[in-house]
Amino acid sequence: MLSSKASSNCHGQDSLYFLGWQVYEKNPFHEVENPTGIIQMGLAENQLSFDLVESWIRENPDVMGLKNKDGESVFRDLALFQDYHGMPAFKNELVEYMAKIRGNKVKFDPNNLVLAAGATSANETLIFCLVDPGDAILLPTPSYAGFDRDLKWRTGVEIVPIHCSSSNGFRISMFALEEAYERTQKLNLKVKGVLITNPSNPLGTTMTKDELQSLITFAIDKDIHLISDEVFSGTVFDSPCFISIMEAAMDSNLKRNTDVLSRIHIVYSLSKDLGLPGFRVGMIYSNNQTVVSAATKMSSFGLVSSQTQYLLSYMLANKKFTSNYMKRNQKRLKKRKEMLVSGLKKSGINCLKSNAGLFCWVDMRHLLCSNTFEAETDLWKKILCEVGLNISPGSSFHCSQPGWFRVCFANMNQSTLQVALRRIKDFVERSSFNYQQNMGSLSRKLISNWVRKLSSADREEQER
Amino acid sequence: MGLLSRKATCSTHGQDSSYFLGWQEYEKNPYNEVNNPTGIIQMGLAENQLCLDLLEPWLMKNPDALGLKRDGISIFKELALFQDYNGFPAFKRALVDFMGEIRGNKVSFDPNHVVLTAGATSANETLMFCLADQGDAFLLPTPYYPGFDRDLRWRTGVEIVPIHCTSSNGFKVTLPAIEQAYRQAQKRKLRVKGVLITNPSNPLGTTMARDELDLLINFIEDKQIHLISDEIYSGTVFTSPSFVSVMEVLKDRNLDQTQVWERVHIVYSLSKDLGLPGFRVGAIYSNDPVVVSAATKMSSFGLVSSQTQYLLSAMLLDKKFTKEYMSENHKRLQKQQKDLVSGLEKAGIRCLDSNAGLFCWVDMRHLLKSNTFEAEMELWQKFVYHVKINISPGSSCHCIEPGWFRVCFANMSESTLKLAIQRLKSFVSSIGMNSQGHQELKSLRRKARNNWVFRLSLQSFYDREQDTTTKVSFSYRPHFMSLSNIAATLDAAA
Numbered sequence: 042m043l044s045s046k047a048s049s050n051c052h053g054q055d056s057l058y059f060l061g062w063q064v065y066e067k068n069p070f071h072e073v074e075n076p077t078g079i080i081q082m083g084l085a086e087n088q089l090s091f092d093l094v095e096s097w098i099r100e101n102p103d104v105m106g107l108k109n110k111d112g113e114s115v116f117r118d119l120a121l122f123q124d125y126h127g128m129p130a131f132k133n134e135l136v137e138y139m140a141k142i143r144g145n146k147v148k149f150d151p152n153n154l155v156l157a158a159g160a161t162s163a164n165e166t167l168i169f170c171l172v173d174p175g176d177a178i179l180l181p182t183p184s185y186a187g188f189d190r191d192l193k194w195r196t197g198v199e200i201v202p203i204h205c206s207s208s209n210g211f212r213i214s215m216f217a218l219e220e221a222y223e224r225t226q227k228l229n230l231k232v233k234g235v236l237i238t239n240p241s242n243p244l245g246t247t248m249t250k251d252e253l254q255s256l257i258t259f260a261i262d263k264d265i266h267l268i269s270d271e272v273f274s275g276t277v278f279d280s281p282c283f284i285s286i287m288e289a290a291m292d293s294n295l296k297r298n299t300d301v302l303s304r305i306h307i308v309y310s311l312s313k314d315l316g317l318p319g320f321r322v323g324m325i326y327s328n329n330q331t332v333v334s335a336a337t338k339m340s341s342f343g344l345v346s347s348q349t350q351y352l353l354s355y356m357l358a359n360k361k362f363t364s365n366y367m368k369r370n371q372k373r374l375k376k377r378k379e380m381l382v383s384g385l386k387k388s389g390i391n392c393l394k395s396n397a398g399l400f401c402w403v404d405m406r407h408l409l410c411s412n413t414f415e416a417e418t419d420l421w422k423k424i425l426c427e428v429g430l431n432i433s434p435g436s437s438f439h440c441s442q443p444g445w446f447r448v449c450f451a452n453m454n455q456s457t458l459q460v461a462l463r464r465i466k467d468f469v470e471r472s473s474f475n476y477q478q479n480m481g482s483l484s485r486k487l488i489s490n491w492v493r494k495l496s497s498a499d500r501e502e503q504e505r
Numbered sequence: 506m507g508l509l510s511r512k513a514t515c516s517t518h519g520q521d522s523s524y525f526l527g528w529q530e531y532e533k534n535p536y537n538e539v540n541n542p543t544g545i546i547q548m549g550l551a552e553n554q555l556c557l558d559l560l561e562p563w564l565m566k567n568p569d570a571l572g573l574k575r576d577g578i579s580i581f582k583e584l585a586l587f588q589d590y591n592g593f594p595a596f597k598r599a600l601v602d603f604m605g606e607i608r609g610n611k612v613s614f615d616p617n618h619v620v621l622t623a624g625a626t627s628a629n630e631t632l633m634f635c636l637a638d639q640g641d642a643f644l645l646p647t648p649y650y651p652g653f654d655r656d657l658r659w660r661t662g663v664e665i666v667p668i669h670c671t672s673s674n675g676f677k678v679t680l681p682a683i684e685q686a687y688r689q690a691q692k693r694k695l696r697v698k699g700v701l702i703t704n705p706s707n708p709l710g711t712t713m714a715r716d717e718l719d720l721l722i723n724f725i726e727d728k729q730i731h732l733i734s735d736e737i738y739s740g741t742v743f744t745s746p747s748f749v750s751v752m753e754v755l756k757d758r759n760l761d762q763t764q765v766w767e768r769v770h771i772v773y774s775l776s777k778d779l780g781l782p783g784f785r786v787g788a789i790y791s792n793d794p795v796v797v798s799a800a801t802k803m804s805s806f807g808l809v810s811s812q813t814q815y816l817l818s819a820m821l822l823d824k825k826f827t828k829e830y831m832s833e834n835h836k837r838l839q840k841q842q843k844d845l846v847s848g849l850e851k852a853g854i855r856c857l858d859s860n861a862g863l864f865c866w867v868d869m870r871h872l873l874k875s876n877t878f879e880a881e882m883e884l885w886q887k888f889v890y891h892v893k894i895n896i897s898p899g900s901s902c903h904c905i906e907p908g909w910f911r912v913c914f915a916n917m918s919e920s921t922l923k924l925a926i927q928r929l930k931s932f933v934s935s936i937g938m939n940s941q942g943h944q945e946l947k948s949l950r951r952k953a954r955n956n957w958v959f960r961l962s963l964q965s966f967y968d969r970e971q972d973t974t975t976k977v978s979f980s981y982r983p984h985f986m987s988l989s990n991i992a993a994t995l996d997a998a999a
Contacts, residue, residue, distance in 0.1 A: 044637050044698075048795065048799075098581060106568065121557075123783050158785075161805050170509060171510055173511055173512075316586070348810065349810045
């Protein structure tokens with residue numbers, strides 16, 4: 042007999058989010074070899090700026106070859122380096138890079154940084170440190186589908202959603218926050234924290250200073266933690282500019298509460314900004330020394346390969362490279378997003394206004410045959426199997442309103458995106474033609490029934 | 506301030522043990538042949554540093570492996586995006602071939618049954634999460650690797666119940682010992698989910714005999730539980746008897762394709778054989794597809810960097826290289842072990858007869874003032890602070906007999922090993938020498954007693970608490986006393 046974790050579904054991977062990937066894997070689109078295959082629009086990856094990274098690598102062969110500035114091999118040192126405090130040079134560069142992304146409005150201390158094998162590992166570790174099994178954390182919906190696995194599966198923690206809706210652009214209202222808190226208490230669960238993703242996945246929006254400060258005030262008031270998953274912070278391509286939770290906490294009013302910084306924790310990763318998910322570089326940043334200490338020990342379960350720490354410490358140390366990369370990457374993301382948004386608009390489909398992320402939050406409510414999640418799933422299936430696009434349905438992000446989909450744009454080239462847009466256009470046109478046809482035949486049916494009813498009513502009248 | 510979790514605030518991470526404290530002391534004053542010749546020599550770290558010079562020329566001859574190129578063309582993008590938790594196919598194929606070779610090709614492994622993890626640390630914890638629930642127990646023969654207290658228990662909530670092994674039979678696992686451990690678990694109302702063995706053993710440095718493996722297989726068959734065989738030292742077997750994996754025994758007994766086949770799981774890693782702990786390459790091997798499936802999903806929490814998977818797939822695919830490497834590796838390990846054993850012998854210290862591993866299990870019982878763990882701690886303190894050698898006391902490995910120490914030999918040069926042996930020799934002669942020495946030691950003991958809080962840290966091992974009938978609550982582990990306090994007081998006295 043196995044553990045309950047191994048035999049249950051709480052890994053959360055039975056969701057449509059992951060199912061779509063599986064269907065895609067069986068028939069993946071390829072411009073040349075499989076032009077009718079499924080286009081992957083459910084994977085939030087940044088593939089737009091590899092050329093910049095690759096040219097850096099070409100210019101720095103020694104770093105790849107694990108040699109130092111003097112051309113000497115450091116292989117031996119790296120092969121043996123398994124210190125869970127992480128490579129000092131790498132952490133120093135990381136905190137500078139993180140500060141740069143935040144316009145240098147915040148400064149980070151490398152001693153408060155804990156490395157982890159990706160944000161997946163960082164998030165789970167943070168939950169292990171802050172929350173006991175059976176306790177709860179509040180999460181605004183819609184939220185990243187992977188959180189069901191990352192935050193709950195092995196930790197035994199409950200997630201309680203903070204319902205956000207399109208009525209206010211899915212922003213977190215104090216009302217929704219309080220409502221979620223009360224709901225949790227009614228369930229006899231203890232709330233230990235709130236976890237936000239900022240910029241948001243799947244919304245692609247950044248939070249305002251006011252929103253962040255309200256959350257901080259809430260956390261202080263309820264004596265709970267606040268985790269800000271900022272993995273997409275380097276993908277902010279448009280105004281408003283990114284405001285980190287740390288920056289919001291630095292406000293003089295909140296700073297008076299001396300332990301405010303001990304309850305705020307950031308998760309970050311190089312998977313989204315630099316487009317390096319395969320290298321498994323994530324991190325936790327906390328001003329709470331107990332958290333840093335426990336998380337550091339826990340990072341033993343997911344350390345970053347020293348080979349990778351070495352490569353990236355050099356890459357990030359090159360400030361000219363990082364400035365250039367950030368600027369050009371953001372420009373490309375913006376352009377690609379605009380292409381998706383305008384293309385969808387031509388098909389009569391609107392997106393939530395966004396300024397960050399690798400995806401758009403798309404409003405397809407008008408394409409549902411009924412305002413239900415069943416209808417949403419039907420639409421998702423049609424788009425996956427008939428149209429050949431793997432997009433992610435809002436239900437897999439626990440959205441409380443049917444009809445929203447997350448559509449990724451940064452993991453493909455321009456021509457593939459154009460193919461995708463064309464397919465959507467054809468689908469929408471087909472659907473509305475069929476709708477009209479159906480409506481036409483339906484109305485004809487209705488009219489003939491009505492006529493029949495009328496004539497039978499007349500006869501009845503005449504017979505009375 | 507919102508409270509943290511119990512896990513963050515308790516000491517179940519097990520890192521308050523003397524095993525880790527010794528490392529900390531070493532870090533403060535590390536030996537260096539040139540810069541710090543009177544510093545502490547690290548003999549508490551089971552690392553293989555003897556053959557890194559063989560890897561470097563290979564890297565030079567195969568620049569594409571590090572340069573992330575295939576046939577001269579960059580595949581950087583492909584690797585940078587590769588985060589498939591099923592692992593790099595070429596790497597898994599190369600890994601199972603390598604594992605087969607280590608076992609003399611008497612077993613072959615299927616790459617589809619391998620789950621890659623960030624080191625054996627991650628592999629062991631993941632297997633616990635897959636096989637046991639919080640409050641369940643695994644039986645472990647003692648002495649065992651101190652890190653298991655953290656790796657198997659901390660975040661999983663699983664309990665470890667020891668199978669006591671003793672020097673009376675060379676610390677081999679016996680049926681009475683296993684049954685006694687099982688009964689002990691039942692008394693504590695713990696559900697036993699399996700047995701975990703380390704073969705070759707850490708800290709013993711010995712490989713398990715076929716009859717021991719038979720015994721274990723019969724036991725798990727009878728109780729319908731799991732068997733995890735941590736075989737991370739399988740590539741360090743440097744002399745006979747040759748390594749016999751539990752998989753080989755199952756095959757020989759025609760137990761493959763039976764139920765018990767699916768309940769035996771192997772953990773492996775490249776940290777000890779290839780000496781690459783920094784690259785974080787571990788693996789779980791299981792014949793149970795449900796375990797493979799669950800563990801694969803869980804590996805999301807500790808995937809191996811694709812950059813590293815690519816490098817090592819190229820290296821392991823070079824069969825000529827791996828064969829030569831393993832042969833030379835064994836030669837050097839054997840020589841270094843022999844040097845340590847004979848050096849210790851000249852100081853009147855015997856080691857358990859061993860044929861594998863990166864350490865010796867050393868018998869220092871005759872150097873104890875009394876047959877107690879307090880005396881063992883006293884001796885250990887002397888080694889660290891006066892002899893300036895960090896070795897690991899048997900109590901940190903949960904050994905039930907005081908006086909045994911694990912001494913590593915593969916993480917240093919020949920000359921450093923010679924120096925360490927010399928220091929030990931001088932120390933032993935000084936003990937045996939004169940009553941003045943005895944007086945000094947007596948006064949040291951008095952001082953130590955005044956400074957220490959003698960709340961017998963060593964009775965804190967739950968496995969020694971005879972009257973523990975209730976399950977120790979997860980949040981509280983009566984643990985090693987704060988040895989950092991001891992260190993601080995001795996520092997002050999010094």
